């Protein structure tokens with residue numbers, strides 16, 4: 001395995017082969033940051049190498065966010081070494097870079113269960129550890145949260161407590177982060193807030209946007225490189241420099257490195273950029289900064305994937321991985337049945353070929369949304385707007401006003417960020433924006449921060465929206481064709497991964513009638529009275545229910561739309577069945593099943609209804625199968641629940 005550790009092997013107490021044997025010189029004995037703080041600073045480089053080796057081995061077995069965590073190893077070590085954690089809270093932005101933090105804070109053994117059913121979370125989680133100061137998963141929240149904590153400490157007289165936010169260059173593009181910087185800059189010495197900009201010049205994809213360009217310029221110009229050397233010397237004398245700067249009412253940063261206009265605009269003291277993978281130096285700088293007060297920005301430059309050559313060379317592939325062989329690395333998938341994202345990716349390319357108005361937008365999820373091919377083929381009509389969901393939606397609204405046909409490819413969970421923009425900028429103005437809502441439903445290992453459970457309830461509230469819930473791959477293509485053909489706002493929601501494998505044949509723009517369901521399985525004529533059940537299924541639940549439907553000898557309607565609902569079909573089913581069962585991969589509260597109840601209530605139809613969906617609680621992480629079982633949505637549970645209900 002090509003990690004830094006290879007070179008350091010001689011310094012360790014033996015061969016390092018397996019994750020669960022601990023032949024490490026230091027790592028095996030570190031069960032909390034207190035153990036870490038007993039080490040001499042000279043020991044830290046080797047500890048960092050051991051951590052890297054451990055992370056690669058461990059994540060190769062569990063899957064997880066590898067490249068970001070490798071880049072942030074020194075940050076995690078240095079922060080726990082210098083600050084008094086957990087009393088001094090560290091808030092990790094997104095939280096996908098915090099594996100070293102987890103290992104150092106008593107979860108080394110538990111890393112074998114990372115993201116597994118019943119195991120530890122892939123992100124910081126307050127209920128998991130007192131060291132996880134703030135639960136995360138979504139980007140750009142860290143500065144707000146750490147500022148809130150800092151102000152709470154100030155108000156409670158805990159004036160010595162430090163509060164650290166670690167935010168990536170990608171996460172910094174999120175509007176929330178900028179809002180928080182604006183607020184943070186107006187606080188002065190009352191608080192102790194350290195904002196660490198962890199700049200690896202990468203998001204999931206290569207970085208985009210003006211901010212990223214300027215950060216890169218700042219880090220790479222010859223002028224800066226000189227300043228960087230100077231800043232190395234200066235930073236070690238920082239306290240006196242700070243006092244000097246204050247006396248002359250100047251920003252300390254002006255003496256440390258070229259002024260960074262972003263941070264100076266927000267009145268924040270800025271230091272750096274410094275090498276965030278140089279642990280000895282990082283520790284010294286943090287020790288110096290710790291003697292200060294007020295909101296401070298420290299800009300550190302790190303390498304995404306650091307220490308594992310394959311990840312350094314291809315940070316996008318190694319951003320999030322599933323099980324892989326560390327020697328061979330992640331292998332390209334052999335072509336197999338397309339995922340729903342692939343169906344979308346192919347559709348948007350075909351559409352753009354035919355229609356010059358087609359325009360695709362992603363808020364920083366090019367690969368996950370399968371837009372890479374589109375980006376290559378239609379660069380002028382593709383925009384990765386960075387981690388800016390709100391902007392992505394209103395930008396699409398503007399494009400629609402200008403006569404383009406925008407398609408926003410957005411994960412269900414991240415669309416939540418843009419609730420107001422979807423309502424106020426798109427729905428209210430009846431603009432023809434297509435939302436390709438990916439990861440609609442249970443996503444598995446990422447867990448509660450990423451399950452897409454609220455989108456049906458959200459989109460179906462907005463007047464004038466058409467909400468498609470395609471049940472399989474071909475239905476997905478049909479839904480996209482139809483959505484694109486409309487002159488009103490639409491959302492097509494589909495789940496993560498693959499469907500039942502239905503061949504995609506609707507490749508010539510075929511459309512479906514709006515608000516019309518299809519009967520997928522006819523209720524057998526010979527089912528006795530009192531036992532007649534009809535399922536009204538939304539989206540992928542249609543094929544997932546097939547076995548239960550067979551076992552129960554029930555009927556099944558693929559509703560196709562969560563809005564408008566097929567009123568006729570619902571009322572007809574109500575007349576024919578003894579029990580209606582609505583089924584959706586989303587929350588029951590406000591979901592499509594609730595829509596069915598609204599139709600029945602309006603028509604005074606009296607029929608028992610069982611609503612299947614995600615119950616009113618946050619779903620943990622784990623395997624998709626286990627989570628379906630947990631929600632009572634697997635075949636056995638559905639059969640049992642329906643049978644019990646019929647008995648009543």
Ligand SMILES: Cc1ncc(C[n+]2csc(CCOP(=O)(O)OP(=O)(O)O)c2C)c(N)n1
Pocket residue numbers: 067068069094096097137138139140167168169170171172200202203204304363364365387389414417
């Ligand atoms: C609101 C939101 N949008 C999108 C994502 C998906 N996402 C997770 S990490 C990431 C890139 C973050 O880049 P950066 O902050 O620079 O961290 P790095 O991965 O480089 O360590 C993105 C886009 C997210 N978690 N939250």
Ligand SMILES: CC(=O)[C@@H](O)[C@H](O)COP(=O)(O)O
Pocket residue numbers: 065094096137138204319320368439443446496
């Ligand atoms: C941390 C984060 O938000 C992303 O990396 C996310 O985990 C990607 O999810 P998918 O694997 O479903 O694309």
Ligand SMILES: [Mg+2]
Pocket residue numbers: 168169170171198199200201202203
């Ligand atoms: Mg980054």
